[in-house]
Amino acid sequence: MSLKQSLKHILIAGGGIGGLTAGIRLARAGFSVSLFEQAETFEGFGAGIQLSPNCVAILYEIGLARGLERLACRPERVRVRHWQSGRMITEAPLGRSIEASTGFPYFHIHRADLIELLLAEALEEPNLVLKQSGRVTGVDSDLATEGSHTDNIQISTTLGRYSADLLIGADGIHSVVRDYVLPDASPAFSGNVAWRATVPAAKLPPHLRAHQANLWWGPGAHVVHYPVRGGELVNLVCVVEEHNRANESWHEYGRPSELLARLAGWHEDILVLVKAIDDEACFKWGLFDRPPLQAWHRGRVVLLGDACHATLPFLAQGAAMAIEDAAVLTGCLQHEPTHRAALVRYQKLRLPRTSRVQSASRRNARVFHMDGPGTLARNLLSGAALGWTARWLYHYRSPV
């Protein structure tokens, strides 16, 4: 009996970027899938997300090329500047040359737009059932014990109890499913807070609306901004070091005036951007991460995306890693003879790469926020570092 025949039904907890991608891929591979999302609707929340060619390749495969062209922006380059003088430190191409070398473009997109595109594909899949307001509240460990000698797994949700042959935890950084796989592995506050906002482009001068990624390095802080939604909005992220523990929440408002005070002395362009933020569009997001988890599965339960490798956003790879996970996990379930072999192979293929991304992101926090004489060497090496990152990160393709 093939694995597809024995895995009659798969449950996914979480309908974010990773969960929806996995649901679509698995349904198309012939698996029967139910996806539980805690929110009442799939209406995406959040702000801008970067999609590099390593994940755009997968999104194109599932049919998102036209939608991305319509809703996303193609940055020409990434430009790094000095926080105070505005002097350019380095720049690297993201436009045609990245597309020519990797085969796929680099995009900036609003998270809500990406969720909308994924949802449209998901709704077309007869093998995929979407269950909104379906918060997974627990995994019944009595039926899926270590080593998985049992035939199925049961979960409790706000919609009732369900059973299946496999549960995928794609339920984000505060994953309930992770608590079952590896208790006591919650992420920790990194000492950085990201202020995030989308600003109407019409409120900004033309040079702040240009289709490029802008990165400003300063002592104890950095700022990123780029256009999304076809250029209608500019996504602004200001990351500042803060010792007080902040909430990891996409729903916590921040006051632009507080951010403005924190960025006193920064270049006029940054102040113009912050002054253009509407109060109700300003969010304060505590950044959490954690050392790599060494176990991504237990019995018939497996994790993907932020649930297993919450990553600081300083390499812009959070969404990309969840999308890659979804593709690799589907490939392993298609090609391995047992679910056990598939999950072992999946972890073996993904753990080294996501661990590398986690540690490179953490290193970037130190590099971006440097102060003092060390910045001279950093600035001299920055062009080479950007080129090296693009090579190992953007050329990745799913090995299964």
Ligand SMILES: Cc1cc2nc3c(=O)[nH]c(=O)nc-3n(C[C@H](O)[C@H](O)[C@H](O)COP(=O)(O)OP(=O)(O)OC[C@H]3O[C@@H](n4cnc5c(N)ncnc54)[C@H](O)[C@@H]3O)c2cc1C
């Ligand atoms: C509301 C929101 C807004 C975000 N906005 C941005 C952004 O603007 N920029 C950025 O870089 N990153 C953002 N992120 C983070 C980014 O989406 C992830 O880092 C990345 O996409 C990894 O995707 P993921 O699928 O692993 O997790 P997520 O995208 O976090 O998705 C997890 C999904 O699981 C659902 N969920 C959680 N717990 C349960 C449960 N117990 N049962 C059922 N469903 C559950 C959540 O509602 C969510 O839809 C946001 C995350 C969220 C949840």
